[in-house]
Amino acid sequence: MDGSQVEIIWGGDVNLGRRQHFRAVELGFENVIRIPRLREADLRIFNLECVVALAGEQGSPKGEGGPFYFRARPDMLRLLELAECNIVTTANNHSGDYGPDAIAEQKMWLDSVGIGSVGSGETQEEAFRPIVRRVGNSRIAVFSVDATQPLFAASATRPGNAFLPLKDPDAWTKVFVPRIASVRSVADHVLVAVHWGANGEEVPGAAEVKVGHRLIDAGADAVLGTSAHKLQGIEVYRGRPIIHDAGDLLFDRVSQSLEPSGIFALRLGAGGVNSVEFVPVGAGYGFCKQLEGAEATAATRAYAEKCAKFGTTLAVTPEGHGLVEVRPDARTAIKPSALPVGCTTDRVPPDAEIEPLRLGPLRLLGIRLNPRRMTERQMLWVESFWDAAERPDADYRIGFLAEPVIKGAMPAWGRSMDHDPCDWRVPTSGWSPGTIYRDFYGLRPPPISQLKNVELQLSVMLLGPEGKVARHRLPHFTLLILQSKSAAAFSSEAPHGT
Structure with a gap:
């Protein structure tokens, strides 16, 4: 492999919990993952199908009649360290088994041993954020997303996983087109790991195939699948590989035989993934081992039949591995245009609509405007929705002030906080008529010594290169009531915030 290429290995489901605790002791930690080929790669990525944490207890709702709960003690991460694992994907149907606190704790333990993680977070935005690693002269971005357990989905206020439903392929396009385009500014290659499909599936369903195509169309160089606990074939779409399911790499399933498994070595060059090598593995009771000789050849030939169902040729090499050569097609312009996530919307929310105001x-x-009532010094949050009545000929800044309804009662919230829209991310010179733009910005309060119990009214300003263009008061109010302050001035009418 020349210096311009890097090799990434994708492994399947790894469960460090339950019986694996004592199996690792019985076998010896160093004898659990016996795959020499792992050490030849530049970067190794596994799907961590458990939660590594001491917090929480069983009983998190899963919407299942007899759910499984997988927890591992932090010392079990030694298995990943011995396998030289660099990144784990965590968006799956078991990382939330012990609740949000355990998800946060797991990241702390992974960070402590130098293993990156992706797919979970304190918020939905964090959960969808990719991890980027430099490998040689290349930078690799990895996303992780689940499509199996909606009850573990992160939200704006709840920790959890990146989640999207398989039944809505348009949602995958909407989410990943801007995210992949954005990370391309810092990454040479983009991989998307997906936990999808039903347990025991030998072939992926139509919905998985369609979503896989959408991810490649959105800009991914490869799609890395898990969930079925079964090996599924490699599909090549637009010259880019979709590994539908890598099967179980390490599981504590009690069995006297080896379950077919494998690792996938993706070789990446200037145009994307140039080849995928399948290395056959046998997954046993709490251990896995790389297959050799005739056993490897037989396993690879069986896997080649799974790939053939997608029209993919997997050539069997002399050492009994499989090889798929791919030629990525040229990327065309991606539409819709890749504006930062959260900066545009299809419509104004009904509770935010106002009579359009020209500035x-x-x-x-x-x-x-939130909150509508304050009992302490805090930020005021303004979410605003805009469009261009005509194509702007310059960069205009927007600004909001929350001012006392009686002049001079105290300074305004948000002084000197005018900004380019979308929190400095989308200057108006790039706006197009017909698009709705969203801005979310906080108004900083005055010093606490200057605060009075008073009603505040919101006003909006537009500033251009030559200064202020327009200013209007808006029918939006908030009420400040500090218990440590005596009542100050309110408007002559009843306060709007009550």
């Missing part, structure tokens, strides 16, 4: 070349279409 220079822009129109303010909607406002949300």
